[in-house]
Amino acid sequence: MADFFSDYLKTTDERLLSKWAHYFDVYTRELTRFRGRPISFLEIGVFRGGSIPMWKGFFGDQARLTFIDIDPACKALEIPGTSVEIGNQADPAFLADIAAKHGPFDVILDDGSHVCAHQIASYENLWPHLAEGGLYLVEDCHTSYWPGFGGGYRNEASFIEYAKRMIDRMHSWYTDQDALFPFDPIAKELHSIRCYDSIVVAEKRTKTMPPTTIYAQNGKVTRSRRALEIRGRKSAFAGKDGT
Template sequence: MHPSSRENMRRFVEKYVREGTKLLDVGSREIEGQFESSYRSLFDGMNIKYMGCDMVPGENVNIVLEKPYVWKEIKPNSFDYVISGQMLEHVGFPWLTFLEIHRVLRPGGICCIIAPSAGYMHNYPLDCYRYYPDGMVALAHTAHLKVLDVYTNWSYEKFPYLDPIWKDTVLIAQKEEKKLKNFKASVKRALYHIASCKSLKSVQRISSNIEQDDDPLMQEHTVVPMDDDGNMLSSAQQRALFRHLTEGKKLNDLELFFGEREHRPIHKCLNYFGIYDEFFSRYKGKPVVMLEIGVSQGGSLQMWKDYFGPQSLIVGVDIDPKCKNLEEPGIEIFIGDQADRKFWQEFKQTVSSVDILLDDGGHTASQQYITFQEMFPHLTSEGLYLCEDLHTSYWSGFNGGYLRQGTFVEHCKGLIDSMNAWHSESDSLQPDYFTHSIQGVHFYDGIVVIEKGNRTKPPDILRI
């Protein structure tokens, strides 16, 4: 599940969901190896009876549905809220899904449905539709639901957290406390099933993820492994989009690799490449050891190997065991949880030192903090520590929030105090390990670079 979907749902929860209620998540199954692939954690600490339903049993599924459009396992008028994200585009008869949502909602109950308005084909097992606000409104009206809000994440100005590939559309609608409308919805649901028996059967998949047209932004030459919400473009799609966005710009070696070379998919923000090159160029052609947390499909590991050269060792860490299959000469991959201190202790016994560490892992506050605690001391004396995608420090779904203590952004602000602790007159701020071992902390949009280096107390400043 991409972060923008979680943020859209978080905003719904914050505005509409109240304590002491029942909530149904439709299409709730968590995917093995994916971090936070459901909305469940958004309700941590809330007095909410959360129930998940899906067609397939698994993690986070309380109710397994026998039929996609007749939820006989769920009683009518039984939930205060129904939510669903990244499910509706895979449904062949979405109007029937909406009628079932209406049925299980209590009068006055509210639903929040999130689905993409854009993006490439990602069969799971089908990929049927993309949704604009008008389409969501039509589906809501079909089920006699009152529309409270509907919008699409079109622009960064209004939705700074948007996913540029999927551009989610969000519908918030309510079951009215009008007996006649609710009766009409019940009749309509029954008549649909009588008139179309096919609606009670599963739709057979007739397409694949391979596009046959000539559009380079949509073409895929092979079926690319991706997560179930399609969070990753294929290499061909990435290169075409990158060339379009950087047209006329002088590219550094990392950008040239990303945009011109064959490689596995890489998921990076555009502004990161210049920052990488600024700090990494001094290591080119040297026997550098670089560790990246978050392997995904392995494309960035290939990029680092190409950039630093044959003397380098590129090390990846990921929680997904399948990533081990992405090893190749000069690239080693370890499987483990970055929030597990025991894993890091064992890792450090195997990898004696690291020159560059890039944390692009799970992005939660605890994962980032534990990794820094365990691994910053393990860097070489003039090593680099980078943590990217810091926007999650501001998102509650990742245990973040503005000025929230414990986020990695707030932790790095504290490192600035540690660097200057020589000058403190307060007993609360005295020189510590970081005072002696950090040369600089560089903040950029979404990423921080921490330069390690041995420091001693500077002489008194002489004013001339």
């Protein structure tokens, strides 16, 4: 566990903080670059409020921290320098209001209901309000394997299966089956999908132009997008490896 979090856990107060132990290493790896900066952070899910002072301490006083929860009692857990808003994470109108009031966001962390349909709804409504270079984290994705949360193994309605489809959409630049797998505009914004145990991280970086192949020889560098335009591609090694 990273130093900040291991030290912080020893200073907690009556506010209950509940996290899987391996999440702290993920936070350190993904979020350290945002520390000490004037970022806007949104966490879905307040519960007993234990993460509110933790994130304030982690990101620092320059950060604008917003938390949302469906339970009105969570408003009382607000501390100086933070905002707690009450509403449903699956309600597009509520999320639009939050984005208008507090966005765009550099980091969005979904630790809300963990219901797959809610996770998908929040992602689809908030992704447009994620800033360039920002991260969208959905945690407790193991609920995608629990039918009681709208999941179940290989259930197309689960968030994990949705994340797998996001990987496909990110690669739609390279389609060779236009009718079956057309280009998806999200490929212009989705830089990467990183999957950890129970956490999915999506990073936004706008690509103004399609991917380019670089050829370099004898100091001469050229670029080409031909590989995106042709169809019926075959491996250069076909027939040479026994296939």
